[in-house]
Amino acid sequence: MTTPWADVTFIGVNEASPVGPGTDERLAMHPATREYAAADLRGYREVQQLAYACAESVAARLKPGVTEREAARMQREWLRGRGVRDGFHLPFAWFGDRTAFAGFAVPLRFLPTDRRLEPGMPFILDLAPVRGGRAAAAGYSGCLGPHPVHERLTADLRAHRELILARVRERRPLREVSADVDRLMRTQGYAGRHRAHPFGVRAHRVGRAPHRRWSPARRGRGTGALQGAARGVFRGHRDGRLPRWSPSRSADHPPRTGLWAVESHLGFRGTGAKFEELLVVTDSRDPQESAFWLDDDLPHVRRWQEEAQAV
Amino acid sequence: MNGGNRNRWGGGRAPRPTTARQQGGLLEGARERRVATGGIELCVAELGDAQQPTVMLVHGYPDSKEVWSKVAGLLADRFHVVLYDVRGHGRSTAPVPLRGGFTLEKLTDDFLAVADAVSPDAPVHLVGHDWGSVQAWEFATVRRTEGRIASFTSISGPSLDHFGHWIKRRMTRPTPRRAAHLLGQSAKSWYVYALHTPLLPELAWRGPLGKRWPRLLEVTEKVPGDGYPTASLPQDAAHGAWLYRDNVRPRMRRPRTDAYAHVPVQLITPTGDAFLSEHLYDDLDRWAPQLTRRTLPAKHWVPRTRPDQLAAWISGFVNRNESPVPTAQPSPTGPYADRFAGRLVLVTGAGSGIGRATAFSFAEAGARVVAVDRDADGAARTAELARLAGAPEAWAEEVDVADEEAMEKLAAKVATAYGTVDVLVNNAGIGVAGAFLDTTTQEWKRTLDVNLWGVLHGCRLFGRQMAERGQGGHIVNLASAAAYQPSRALPAYCTSKAAVLMLSECLRAELAGQDIGVTAVCPGFVNTDIARTARFAGMDERELRRFRNRTSRLYGLRNYPPEKVAEAVLRAVVTNRAVVPVTPEARGIRLLSRLAPRALRGIARIQPPS
Numbered sequence: 077m078t079t080p081w082a083d084v085t086f087i088g089v090n091e092a093s094p095v096g097p098g099t100d101e102r103l104a105m106h107p108a109t110r111e112y113a114a115a116d117l118r119g120y121r122e123v124q125q126l127a128y129a130c131a132e133s134v135a136a137r138l139k140p141g142v143t144e145r146e147a148a149r150m151q152r153e154w155l156r157g158r159g160v161r162d163g164f165h166l167p168f169a170w171f172g173d174r175t176a177f178a179g180f181a182v183p184l185r186f187l188p189t190d191r192r193l194e195p196g197m198p199f200i201l202d203l204a205p206v207r208g209g210r211a212a213a214a215g216y217s218g219c220l221g222p223h224p225v226h227e228r229l230t231a232d233l234r235a236h237r238e239l240i241l242a243r244v245r246e247r248r249p250l251r252e253v254s255a256d257v258d259r260l261m262r263t264q265g266y267a268g269r270h271r272a273h274p275f276g277v278r279a280h281r282v283g284r285a286p287h288r289r290w291s292p293a294r295r296g297r298g299t300g301a302l303q304g305a306a307r308g309v310f311r312g313h314r315d316g317r318l319p320r321w322s323p324s325r326s327a328d329h330p331p332r333t334g335l336w337a338v339e340s341h342l343g344f345r346g347t348g349a350k351f352e353e354l355l356v357v358t359d360s361r362d363p364q365e366s367a368f369w370l371d372d373d374l375p376h377v378r379r380w381q382e383e384a385q386a387v
Numbered sequence: 388m389n390g391g392n393r394n395r396w397g398g399g400r401a402p403r404p405t406t407a408r409q410q411g412g413l414l415e416g417a418r419e420r421r422v423a424t425g426g427i428e429l430c431v432a433e434l435g436d437a438q439q440p441t442v443m444l445v446h447g448y449p450d451s452k453e454v455w456s457k458v459a460g461l462l463a464d465r466f467h468v469v470l471y472d473v474r475g476h477g478r479s480t481a482p483v484p485l486r487g488g489f490t491l492e493k494l495t496d497d498f499l500a501v502a503d504a505v506s507p508d509a510p511v512h513l514v515g516h517d518w519g520s521v522q523a524w525e526f527a528t529v530r531r532t533e534g535r536i537a538s539f540t541s542i543s544g545p546s547l548d549h550f551g552h553w554i555k556r557r558m559t560r561p562t563p564r565r566a567a568h569l570l571g572q573s574a575k576s577w578y579v580y581a582l583h584t585p586l587l588p589e590l591a592w593r594g595p596l597g598k599r600w601p602r603l604l605e606v607t608e609k610v611p612g613d614g615y616p617t618a619s620l621p622q623d624a625a626h627g628a629w630l631y632r633d634n635v636r637p638r639m640r641r642p643r644t645d646a647y648a649h650v651p652v653q654l655i656t657p658t659g660d661a662f663l664s665e666h667l668y669d670d671l672d673r674w675a676p677q678l679t680r681r682t683l684p685a686k687h688w689v690p691r692t693r694p695d696q697l698a699a700w701i702s703g704f705v706n707r708n709e710s711p712v713p714t715a716q717p718s719p720t721g722p723y724a725d726r727f728a729g730r731l732v733l734v735t736g737a738g739s740g741i742g743r744a745t746a747f748s749f750a751e752a753g754a755r756v757v758a759v760d761r762d763a764d765g766a767a768r769t770a771e772l773a774r775l776a777g778a779p780e781a782w783a784e785e786v787d788v789a790d791e792e793a794m795e796k797l798a799a800k801v802a803t804a805y806g807t808v809d810v811l812v813n814n815a816g817i818g819v820a821g822a823f824l825d826t827t828t829q830e831w832k833r834t835l836d837v838n839l840w841g842v843l844h845g846c847r848l849f850g851r852q853m854a855e856r857g858q859g860g861h862i863v864n865l866a867s868a869a870a871y872q873p874s875r876a877l878p879a880y881c882t883s884k885a886a887v888l889m890l891s892e893c894l895r896a897e898l899a900g901q902d903i904g905v906t907a908v909c910p911g912f913v914n915t916d917i918a919r920t921a922r923f924a925g926m927d928e929r930e931l932r933r934f935r936n937r938t939s940r941l942y943g944l945r946n947y948p949p950e951k952v953a954e955a956v957l958r959a960v961v962t963n964r965a966v967v968p969v970t971p972e973a974r975g976i977r978l979l980s981r982l983a984p985r986a987l988r989g990i991a992r993i994q995p996p997s
Contacts (some may be wrong), residue, residue, distance in 0.1 A: 225775045262916070263765070265743060265772045267948070345751060345776050 116210075117356065120282075120335060121371045123205060124212035124354055128374055130154045130167075131201040131216035138220065140195050144169040144188035147201065155205050164204035164211055164282075164337075175200045175217070176343030177269045196221045198347050204337070211282045213337035215352030216375065229342050229349035232264050234380045236340040237351065237369070244331050244357060244367040251328045254278060261342060269341040269348055279338040282354065331357045335370070351376045413456035413614060414470070416463075422471070424500035425493055430478035431471040431501055435463035440537070440709050441506040442466045442701065445498075447517020447544060448631075449592070449600070449624035451477030453617050454516065457694035458701070465702055466512075469505045473497070473519070475626030477619055489629040491525040491547070491638075498526050502535050510537040512705045513650075516690050518630050520544025528646040528674075538708040540653040540701050543660055543687055545667050547634060549674050551642025553667060568666040575662050582631045589625040597621030607661075609902070610691045611857065651677040653704040655697065657685040679704065680725040684859060684963070685902070693858050695807070699729050719753025719777045723957050728753030729779065733801065733808045735788050735845060736815030738765020740915030741865065744949035745812055745956050746770075750778035752957065757801060757808070760815070761787040780805075788815045788841030789833075798848035807856045810960055813845040814865040816883075818917040820934075821924025823878040830924055831879055838883035839890075846894055850903065859902030861960045864891045868911040868973035871980040873991035879924075884909075888966070895965055904963040910952045911973030912945045 134150045151167035170177075171191050175198045180186065193199060197220050204213040219226045239260055243253040257278070261267070339352035354370040417432035432452060442462055444455040452470035459468045474497055475481035475489065482488025502511050513536050515523030524546030526532050527539040545553075557565040582588050591597075597620055604610040652675040656665055665682075672678055681700055685693050719728050732749040736742035738760030746756050750773035758773065758781065760766035766783035773781035782805065786793045801808060819826070819834045842864050853860035869881040870888040891907035898905060918938040923931050947970050959967045968977040979986050 228772070228775055262739065263768070265747075265768050267950070344772065345747060 119210045123207050123210045127205050127212045127214035131214050135218045142193045143190045148188040151203050160205040160207045162206040167203035170200045172197045173346035175348035176346050198226045213352045215350040217349035225347045245363045247330045249328050266342040266344050269343045279336045282335045282337050333357050333359050413453040422500050422504045425496050427474050427480045427482050429471050434468040437467045439467045441511040443469045443511045443513050445515040445519030447519045448627040454690050458690050458697050461698035471501050476623040481626050485629050489633040494522045510535050512538045514540040516542040517544045527648045527650050536650045538651045542655045547638035548642040548646035551639045572664040582628045588628045592624035593621045608686045608688050610688045648675040653679045655681045657683050657689050659686045682725045721751035723752045730754045730809040731806050732810040733757040734812040735759045737769045738762040741949040741952045742814040743769045744953040746773050747776050748953035748957050750776040756781040759784045759786050789836035794844040807852050808849045810861045811849045812863045813842040815841050818921030819879045825925030834879040834883050839886045842887050853903050854901050861904040863906045866907045866909050868909045868976050872976045876995045906959045907966050909968045909973050911970030913947045914942050915949050918942045
């Protein structure tokens with residue numbers, strides 16, 4: 077899940093100087109990426125890969141009877157074992173109809189519960205680790221056994237990934253992008269789950285974080301995130317603009333350059349599926365270079381490619 | 388069939404499992420044979436291919452096997468259907484003496500004898516109605532029938548043992564609710580006490596009651612007068628009194644404690660049953676581990692009044708239990724699965740919004756869904772997702788409801804290809820705004836064509852099909868809170884919706900006698916595409932876009948999900964409500980329209996800011 081407070085925490089760093097160490101080397105694939113050095117982007121990609129590797133590893137170990145809390149702890153431990161000490165938010169895990177955010181009226185409902193995984197149940201693992209000052213976000217959807225609705229949802233997410241990229245390349249205001257994504261969702265027959273998110277957010281900026289020593293695990297579950305929420309709302313209002321995509325008026329401007337953690341979350345009758353990954357927005361005039369997904373080597377993208385090949 | 392010639396099959400005749408072609412009667416084309424068991428002879432009729440799975444139908448009291456004639460006819464093309472007259476009924480002979488000749492043990496012997504005769508190698512699928520179900524519960528819960536029964540569909544007949552425990556539980560710990568259940572059922576059981584009096588029931592049945600019974604059934608139970616009950620009724624009813632006398636008291640006093648069903652059970656409960664309370668089955672999951680519940684808005688004699696639905700549920704259940712591998716189709720999980728599983732639901736305007744959500748809710752309850760929309764892609768998508776949501780079958784139809792000819796074609800196609808619609812949801816509608824003096828006649832025409840004529844065509848065509856089938860149904864018309872809240876900004880829309888509301892009320896009165904319910908649903912402000920696609924009279928293109936955006940934004944802010952309206956639609960069908968306002972504002976306005984209509988007139992004058 078994307079927490080709005082987390083991005084605000086990093087605003088200053090993000091907008092001041094996105095250029096990290098190892099400066100002038102350009103990413104070979106994307107020569108027009110001026111703002112980001114190749115090494116820098118590579119660093120983000122590594123963190124994103126790490127996040128997805130964590131999700132895949134934990135997903136592979138999920139068995140009937142595992143609770144959401146246990147799944148969240150497995151993610152935390154996996155990440156800590158690989159040097160991750162910080163994150164936008166603590167890893168989340170949602171099982172069953174909680175994947176569709178059924179009945180999520182207050183943000184506390186996002187926190188992992190004692191719900192146990194059962195055969196045939198869909199699940200989502202959501203994490204946002206920070207390592208070496210670089211943040212990434214990952215949303216991994218899976219299912220314990222075959223589930224036709226879940227398969228359909230994950231397949232239909234592909235159109236969302238393509239639509240978001242196309243609209244961002246057209247430099248459309250984020251509010252419009254949000255409206256287009258909503259429309260696609262409605263056409264597909266799904267309920268967008270972003271309304272359940274705080275502020276209806278569907279993307280937030282990420283950037284370099286000051287290296288902090290605290291470990292989310294030590295702070296106790298949820299307390300860090302709640303502190304972040306309070307801080308985020310405060311700073312966002314002080315700046316007069318929350319750097320998020322949402323259907324609100326505050327998002328009535330084109331996407332700003334930088335790295336965005338973008339997510340799409342679909343829900344259908346108690347089953348939900350999502351992806352979340354980093355989108356790079358540059359100031360290049362070449363549409364192809366003006367925006368691109370940081371990495372195409374991700375589980376959901378690979379799944380779509382395999383399906384396409386099978387067809 | 389003429390039961391009066393029962394003497395032809397005199398009791399002393401040697402047992403002979405011969406087949407006899409039956410001449411005419413209610414069970415057309417049945418092969419008949421006699422099965423001897425325990426000193427009596429049972430008259431057994433068979434229909435359909437004997438190679439197919441055997442479905443055995445057991446009748447109740449006061450009935451004979453012909454009570455099943457319609458259901459048997461519907462099942463015969465798929466299954467080997469077997470019916471028999473219970474001892475002492477129809478053309479089966481009666482035990483001598485009658486007292487002690489009708490115990491459940493003896494009835495179990497009869498069942499085993501018939502099952503061995505008609506399906507020696509394979510277990511049979513048992514279906515019982517009324518006393519047929521009471522005895523079938525005994526068959527399905529005693530050890531000696533294990534391996535002879537594949538499944539059991541119970542209709543309006545509880546196990547006497549379960550009933551005994553049910554009463555005991557409520558007597559020993561009588562909470563107010565339990566006491567109410569107990570009293571309710573005690574009142575419904577008056578006829579059981581009456582049948583325990585000596586001789587009087589026999590005299591009544593052979594005298595005036597027997598003569599008037601068919602007419603009585605037509606009037607009170609709405610059983611169609613079509614040659615049933617048979618002429619043997621007085622005799623059947625007189626003999627059948629011993630079913631009660633031989634079994635009820637002993638089983639109520641000492642119900643078996645091991646009466647667990649060893650087969651999958653499908654329980655069909657008519658909600659309007661005058662003799663049995665729905666609460667009798669509250670504890671049933673305890674006794675039947677593999678239980679599927681179905682409810683039917685009908686009275687007691689469902690084999691006569693709802694044959695189509697029974698045949699559909701019986702075949703579905705038999706097929707499920709015949710299949711060697713569990714079916715991939717998930718069993719419906721929706722809150723009203725017992726009521727809508729397998730039923731045919733047609734939704735207009737199902738390509739988006741409330742129509743789509745309604746289609747999904749019915750699909751989740753296991754209904755078969757026909758999604759109608761003028762947007763072919765939207766309808767196709769709805770049908771596709773409906774199948775994923777749990778509909779056993781779903782189809783998309785591209786039709787504009789305002790097009791009379793297209794609607795007629797649709798009605799004909801649905802009737803031949805999918806069957807008679809059980810629930811019709813006339814949802815398609817368009818939004819139109821703008822002052823009366825700005826609205827063109829074209830706009831008026833289009834509004835009324837879709838919002839009123841679309842509903843009219845649906846009611847006219849599918850309502851007629853429902854009425855002609857004579858097995859009930861339900862029509863839901865989507866009106867609006869605008870039907871009773873006047874507004875200077877929505878004259879055309881309000882007029883069309885008010886007409887739909889009144890049409891629904893009139894139609895409800897007309898179709899009530901045929902068990903067809905009519906509901907008008909008034910949603911209020913719901914977050915759908917209606918504002919995004921609405922017409923606004925007297926506006927240029929730019930203004931229109933701005934107004935649309937603004938309105939849909941307001942709808943979005945209100946954010947009342949169409950899924951909740953869909954829930955209200957299903958609930959309204961189940962409870963057969965006349966008018967259902969959905970959102971709080973729709974309910975508030977409805978209340979105001981009764982208490983303070985002048986307040987609504989005041990609201991009507993407010994000019995919406997442009």
